[in-house]
Amino acid sequence: MQQLNPPENLVNKSFTDSFSDNCCAGKTIGTKSSSGAVRKGIDVEKLIGIDNGALRLQPLLKPAWGRQGIAYGPYTRTNGLAFGVFLSNGHNTSQTERIEPLTERLHRWMIGPETDKPAKRLLRWTSSQGKSRMLRKLLWWIRS
Structure with a gap:
């Protein structure tokens, strides 16, 4: 049985997205990271942006599945394939208490x-x- 090589875009490549480039909200999907990985995904309300070395996902007016997200790949499923993120809950000035009426x-x-x-x-x-x-x-x- 002959083994076929996967297409170039399906080869699992290691990369780091440091979000070093600033992007206005709504302009992030489709851009490339400094390591060359294309930022794919969905941004229905045009709220995903990059500033100060961080990906910013602003709250949606109409929250629902499939309306906001970022993706890389596609990748073929292999043993040891992993994805890691450092996640913060927002800017230091984010309001954490109950919002007034x-x-x-x-x-x-x-x-x-x-x-x-x-x-x-x-x-x-x-x-x-x-x-x-x-x-x-x-x-x-x-x-x-």
Whole structure:
């Protein structure tokens, strides 16, 4: 019986993805690691990003299986094939306690540091570039 060599993309190669390149959220899938491995996967809500040497998976607005993930390969199944990760629970400034009610969060956001009147803050916000981020945060707050 003749043994066939697997195609080049199915050969199990060792690599390390140090996430040394910064990628904006939504632009990570399809990029290559510094070792040449292609980052495959799915990012339905365009939230996977890389910064400060870490892969960032932001919370989904609509959590479900198959909506966010990263993959490498394909790899043929062999004895001793392993995959290892170092996983952290987020930025050091991540909120770990129970999130306050939406009305309290909106009130706090509206008055801000209390250096300007809320109407002035709202007017300044309408001319800022962060509206899409704030809308996303607002939707996330409503869901939580």
